[in-house]
Structure formats: structure tokens, C-alpha cells
Amino acid sequence: MATVSRVNLRIEDAGKNSSRVHLSYRICFSHCEAMAGSTFVENVTLRGDDPVWDDHLITLRNGCIRAxxxxxxxxxxxxxxxxxxxxxxxTIIFGWVIGNKDEIYGRVRLTPFAPTGSRGDSNIVSANFGPAGR
Incomplete structure (x- = not known):
């Protein structure tokens, strides 16, 4: 099974109300995965760490990678x-700003790719095609 390790997040000021996010990580594939040419969906996101549930903030990468x-x-x-x-x-109370620290972490998820079918439907055309329409 492919493994993800050494996940490291750095965030630095980029000016103009933005930050430069650096996320590095290592992916290791098994010998069998490499021999089979297995494909994985690589999903990399930033999340906010909270007590009840963690918030999805942004997707940095969502694509395929071959073993x-x-x-x-x-x-x-x-x-x-x-x-x-x-x-x-x-929080702002009477003009006083009380800063709440933001806790951000990166998540790297590898999911084995499994091809599936797809279907698309057209719009509906309504008309009388029987004798009433002639």
C-alpha cells in the first residue's frame, strides 16, 4: 500500500493580505504497485484544526499520480x-480586536484509482408526437 510521510507545512507572509503556503511530503509505493503501474488520486488540502470538527479550507492539488x-x-x-x-x-468588541489564533494543517490523501462509468442526459423536449400533434 502506498504510504504518505514527512508531511510538513510552512506558511509565510506574502504581502497584500495573502500568505505563501509550502507543503512538502513523501510518497512511497510498494514494488507490486510500481510493477502494476497503479494509479492513485492525490488529494492535498489545507484544513483548520477545531475541537468539534475540522474545516476544509482549500484544495491545493487533486489529480492522479502513477506508482x-x-x-x-x-x-x-x-x-x-x-x-x-x-x-x-x-472578535471585535467596541472597536477592540481580540485575535483568535488559526490552527492550520495540511492533509495528503492517496486513494487507489478505480475506473467507473459515466452518464450524461440531455435536456427534455416536450411536444405531441402522436396524432394530436399533427
């Missing part, structure tokens, strides 16, 4: 608006 021998190191760098990262909004 290869050994391990690969990956890194994503994106400029993200601070309004997206502000997962615990500050």
Missing part, C-alpha cells in the same frame, strides 16, 4: 488569501 519504484518527494507552493486561512475569525 513508481521507491519514494518520491513532493512539494506544493501556493499563494493563498489570508481570508481563507482565517479559520477562527477575530
Amino acid at each position: 513508481q519504484n521507491g519514494c518520491i518527494d513532493r512539494e506544493i507552493t501556493r499563494v493563498v488569501s489570508n481570508s481563507v486561512l482565517d479559520e477562527d475569525p477575530d
Whole structure:
């Protein structure tokens, strides 16, 4: 089974109410996955850490990756608006700003790709095609 390790998040100021997000991680594939040419859906997100449930903030990557021998190191760098990262909004009382710390973490998920079918339907055309329509 493919494994994800060494997940590391850094966030630095990028000016103009935005931050530069760096997320690095390592993916290791098994020998059998590499031999089979297995494909995985690689989903990388930022999440806000909260006591009851964690909030999805933004998807940084959602695509396919093919297994290869050994391990690969990956890194994503994106400029993200601070309004997206502000997962615990500050409180303002009578003009006083009480800052609430935002707790952000990155999540990397690998899901084995399984091909599925697809279907699409057209619009509906309404008419009388029988004797009443002639």
C-alpha cells in the first residue's frame, strides 16, 4: 500500500493580505504497485484544526499520480488569501480586536484509482408526437 510521510507545512507572509503556503511530503509505493503501474488520486488540502470538527479550507492539488519504484518527494507552493486561512475569525468588541489564533494543517490523501462509468442526459423536449400533434 502506498504510504504518505514527512508531511510538513510552512506558511509565510506574502504581502497584500495573502500568505505563501509550502507543503512538502513523501510518497512511497510498494514494488507490486510500481510493477502494476497503479494509479492513485492525490488529494492535498489545507484544513483548520477545531475541537468539534475540522474545516476544509482549500484544495491545493487533486489529480492522479502513477506508482513508481521507491519514494518520491513532493512539494506544493501556493499563494493563498489570508481570508481563507482565517479559520477562527477575530472578535471585535467596541472597536477592540481580540485575535483568535488559526490552527492550520495540511492533509495528503492517496486513494487507489478505480475506473467507473459515466452518464450524461440531455435536456427534455416536450411536444405531441402522436396524432394530436399533427
